[in-house]
Amino acid sequence: MIEFKNVVKDYGNAVLGADHLSVRINQGEFVYVVGPSGAGKSTFIKLMYRDVAPTSGEIKVNNYRVDSITNKEVPFLRRELGIVFQDFKLLPRLTIFENVAYALQVIEKKPEDVQKRVNEVLALVGLEDKAQSFPNEISGGEQQRVAIARAIANHPGILIADEPTGNLDPETSEDIMRILEKINLDGTTVVMATHNSNMVNEHKHRVLEISAGKIARDQEGGGYENE
Numbered sequence: 001m002i003e004f005k006n007v008v009k010d011y012g013n014a015v016l017g018a019d020h021l022s023v024r025i026n027q028g029e030f031v032y033v034v035g036p037s038g039a040g041k042s043t044f045i046k047l048m049y050r051d052v053a054p055t056s057g058e059i060k061v062n063n064y065r066v067d068s069i070t071n072k073e074v075p076f077l078r079r080e081l082g083i084v085f086q087d088f089k090l091l092p093r094l095t096i097f098e099n100v101a102y103a104l105q106v107i108e109k110k111p112e113d114v115q116k117r118v119n120e121v122l123a124l125v126g127l128e129d130k131a132q133s134f135p136n137e138i139s140g141g142e143q144q145r146v147a148i149a150r151a152i153a154n155h156p157g158i159l160i161a162d163e164p165t166g167n168l169d170p171e172t173s174e175d176i177m178r179i180l181e182k183i184n185l186d187g188t189t190v191v192m193a194t195h196n197s198n199m200v201n202e203h204k205h206r207v208l209e210i211s212a213g214k215i216a217r218d219q220e221g222g223g224y225e226n227e
């Protein structure tokens, strides 16, 4: 569960990054975050995992009050979230297997449990045969699939994706979308910021449109533009 109440983020610019933003996202929803460049989509997403601190207002994510969270608690909050970025952010010197295992090793104690889970999530994204490759040996779409496998390895209840298909061609974007929908069908909340209008129009889910830091539209099954 994600809940924003009257959240303001003032970067000190003319326009607020978030302007008295209130919204609730329930467990299991698939939500697109759309809007023009500079509207506040990334700010909205970064506020959820405390990459950005709000100026005022309340932010709840699961059982955390993210607006007043301590630095010590932030890693625990982030363990309940999977996060995927436009530029994948894989570690170049680690294999695909090691990239996925990396975050899991902190939590899972037994190496055999880590290995089992890494193999499971690599199979889920269809990359079990690339486990021993390095990131520069696989395509952009495959790198994003690894990033998704890494994000979901620890069974997060919420998957946050900021422009996950931004660097990918339409066909590869479609593959990524199918994987995100599969993860969502298993009960994971998916919050996805995107400029990909075709995707939003073809795979209908709840749309949150942000404009100048405010929710300009909140429409179940809406398209990219107001219809």
Ligand SMILES: Nc1ncnc2c1ncn2[C@@H]1O[C@H](COP(=O)(O)OP(=O)(O)OP(=O)(O)O)[C@@H](O)[C@H]1O
Pocket (backbone or CB within 6 Å): 011, 013, 015, 016, 017, 035, 036, 037, 038, 039, 040, 041, 042, 043, 044
């Ligand atoms: N770290 C920062 N410092 C100062 N201003 C910022 C910072 N991050 C974002 N902003 C400003 O806040 C506003 C919202 O930016 P944000 O990145 O959230 O928009 P966006 O909708 O994600 O844009 P894009 O689609 O281009 O990624 C913009 O006016 C931006 O310039």
